[in-house]
Amino acid sequence: MDQITTSLVPGARASAKSAVAGAGNESAGSVTKRLSNELMTLMMSSSPGISAFPKSDANLFEWAGTIEGPADTYYAGMTFKISIHFPPNYPYVAPVIKFESPCFHPNVDIASGAICLDILQDKWSAVYSVQTILISLQSLLGEPNNLSPLNADASNVWDSPAAFKAQLVRYYRPLTDEHSA
DSSP: OHHHHHHHTTHHHHHHHHHHHHHHHHHEEEEEEEEHHHHHHHHHHHTTTTTEEETTEEEEEEEEEEEBOOTTSSTTOEEEEEEEEEEEETTHHHHHHHEESSSHHHHHHHHOOOBBGGGTTTTTTTTOHHHHHHHHHHHHSSSOOOOOOHHHHHHTTTTTTHHHEEEEEEHHHOOOOOOOO
């Protein structure tokens, strides 16, 4: 069809290429607009213990954040640094989120910071926002999915409070002002 169109209409091929390139720019623009809106919503929210911001004004696709451990959990009083990378086709594809601070948890790989959370994998939906993801991560700290552990050691001692807390404290590194988001 492209050959027929281009042979009948001079300059049609250039216009088609421009339209495709423009669609990519519009797509990037809509992702940037969505991320800007999510940042504003997060900044205006009153969700305690979560925060995230772009690492620089020049790149809205790379964020740094913090998650405070919920009260009445092993993680109470602890704050963890995370990184968030948004793909160019966000929100149709989940962001990549990792713990930058060591986090001893059944669903967090202590070495890489990778997170096993269904809404970041097979249960992802474009309706999720940065705020809902951070709230889910904060909730995960107190309510792990021991049926799908990334850290078998943490999963095995989860039900032994003294043993779990000892391992958690062994790995935990408090954030300093220069390391917080």
